[in-house]
Amino acid sequence: DAGVTQSPTHLIKTRGQQVTLRCSPKSGHDTVSWYQQALGQGPQFIFQYYEEEERQRGNFPDRFSGHQFPNYSSELNVNALLLGDSALYLCASSPRTSGSHEQFFGPGTRLTVL
Amino acid sequence: AQTVTQSQPEMSVQEAETVTLSCTYDTSESDYYLFWYKQPPSRQMILVIRQEAYKQQNATENRFSVNFQKAAKSFSLKISDSQLGDAAMYFCAYRRSQGGSEKLVFGKGTKLTVNP
Numbered sequence: 001d002a003g004v005t006q007s008p009t010h011l012i013k014t015r016g017q018q019v020t021l022r023c024s025p026k027s028g029h030d031t032v033s034w035y036q037q038a039l040g041q042g043p044q045f046i047f048q049y050y051e052e053e054e055r056q057r058g059n060f061p062d063r064f065s066g067h068q069f070p071n072y073s074s075e076l077n078v079n080a081l082l083l084g085d086s087a088l089y090l091c092a093s094s095p096r097t098s099g100s101h102e103q104f105f106g107p108g109t110r111l112t113v114l
Numbered sequence: 115a116q117t118v119t120q121s122q123p124e125m126s127v128q129e130a131e132t133v134t135l136s137c138t139y140d141t142s143e144s145d146y147y148l149f150w151y152k153q154p155p156s157r158q159m160i161l162v163i164r165q166e167a168y169k170q171q172n173a174t175e176n177r178f179s180v181n182f183q184k185a186a187k188s189f190s191l192k193i194s195d196s197q198l199g200d201a202a203m204y205f206c207a208y209r210r211s212q213g214g215s216e217k218l219v220f221g222k223g224t225k226l227t228v229n230p
Contacts (some may be wrong), residue, residue, distance in 0.1 A: 014139075033217065033218075035218075040223075041222055042118075042120075042205050042221050042222045042223050043205070043220050044220075045218065045219070056217055057214070058217065068147075088157060092159075102149075102161055102164065103218060105151075105159035106158070107157055107158045108157045108158075110157075114205060
């Protein structure tokens with residue numbers, strides 16, 4: 001059973017560019033959440049997708065947007081990149097109707113903005 | 115808004131010894147979940163242990179146990195018989211119980227070093 005997968009592993013961009021990160025949830029999971037983890041910090045919630053719609057959003061600007069596909073995979077898009085967007089981006093999946101309450105995390109995408 | 119505080123940026127322990135990591139949180143909710151996650155250098159966040167707030171009994175998972183003090187809003191993690199593989203960042207996290215898959219609120223983490 002494949003866990004949560006993310007691509008790419010590493011990414012280097014320059015200020016002002018746009019980036020798309022991808023996530024495939026664990027088999028049987030229909031909810032995907034994205035987190036930003038700056039160096040030396042705990043993960044910060046960006047947003048969550050379920051049934052192809054954004055259901056919850058953290059305190060992030062509109063430059064951060066996302067999408068969920070019918071197969072439950074998800075994308076995180078960041079426009080007009082800033083140096084401060086450099087971070088590890090984590091995807092987590094969970095089954096919405098399960099009583100497990102656990103979110104399973106992927107290995108993350110390390111984004112560096114120069 | 116809920117907050118999670120981990121007051122120990124770094125901790126160290128000798129192999130085979132016991133260590134306790136601290137976590138406090140702030141919430142006005144009466145029902146919620148608390149988690150400890152481990153993040154080794156490989157970056158993959160792994161769930162260590164989970165506690166439901168309505169349960170008075172402290173959760174245990176093999177060498178890992180928690181001391182959950184609801185009134186004090188404290189949730190510490192005890193690692194017994196520490197092993198080299200326990201070296202990692204440890205994050206305490208909070209989640210509301212209402213609704214579906216609610217967001218996790220994380221602390222800043224504690225870096226645990228295990229000395230041979």
